Amino acid sequence: MNKELFRYIDGQMDDREKTAFEEKLKTDLSLKRDYEKAAAGLELIKDCGKPNEINGAYFNNITVHFRENLAKEKKPKLFFLSKYAVAVPAMLLCFLFSIVFFNKNAEKKITINKTYENYNDKEKKEFLLEAANNVEINEDFIREVDAHKELPIEKNISDELNAEKINAVKTIDLNDVEYRKLIENISEKDADNIYSEIINKNLL
Amino acid sequence: MATSESDEQLINEFISGNETAFNRLIQKYQQKIYWHARRMTGNHLDADEVVQEVLIVIYKKLKDFKSESSLYTWIYKITSTRSLNLINRRKIKDMFSLDDSENRIDIAGNEDIVTDIENKEKLEKLNSVLQKLPVKQREVFIFRNFDELTYDEISRITGKSAGALKANYFHALNKVMDLMKENKNE
Known part of the structure; x- marks a missing residue:
């Protein structure tokens, strides 16, 4: 439909425009066909939207239903106790769980900053297992350490750990930056302890 | 509209505490409210929900209604907003599958106020066309053809310029x- 036909159908034309358009309709057959199609289509769709038989009871009772709804609205709202009886406690539980979960993680971050000698048994075991699993301190390395007692063990272990730090970053679940800091700052005494524990516990 | 004077009377009666005046006022507009909502939403249940929401808004705000604007424009404004809100709510619920829309349409069919087959088919034909229009175009189409409002009136209701409305309607x-044409060919 072109704009001119639209304006005519929609009643947007003034009298002068309307007369001119109607003159055009008499001579332009294609325009006349378009107009007839559009007018018939519009009439049909209007007819579809105006059903002539409806159930009048609905309209008779509209205000009755409204009064019922209004009375419900005026009652104190207890929907939190009914509709959301499950949802609200569930949300609270999720919230509490997330607090506990994040606190646990925070605790892990703190413990990793402890020096090795301050670790409790569980933490030592965890650290050693991580070291054994993620940092491949192999037999050659142990032999080398044994053969060169004069070499500071701290350096050897930390070199070895650093050499494998890509693996460590990939596999260690805890914050890897903290983990590297621990490795880099390891004291000679701690390194000695780690080494002896690794040997004693046959972790290698 | 020639009803404005008696609208004012009814409003005054309602404000002075006569509750039945509200019912009489609603009886004058309930068909307009229902059919606008019905054509917008495409089914009886949603239209009924809109009607009830509109009545509650009118009831609560009628005391603040300023009589210099016409009541029917004000009522249409509420109806239009509530219909659009419901359509948006349905869209969101459908998107997250929070609503069993097929089941809802079945119930809507069973509880319809249009019960004879011929009229039902006609309404379905209308819905199959209207529901494919973007909401804003659907709204202006309904306002022009079924509510028979002028662009000025639609402009007051929707807050859009007459030019924009004409473009939407085109x-x-x-x-x-x-x-x-597509429906005819199918």
């Missing part, structure tokens, strides 16, 4: 013609 009309 696109809507063309789409309706195309959709009807």
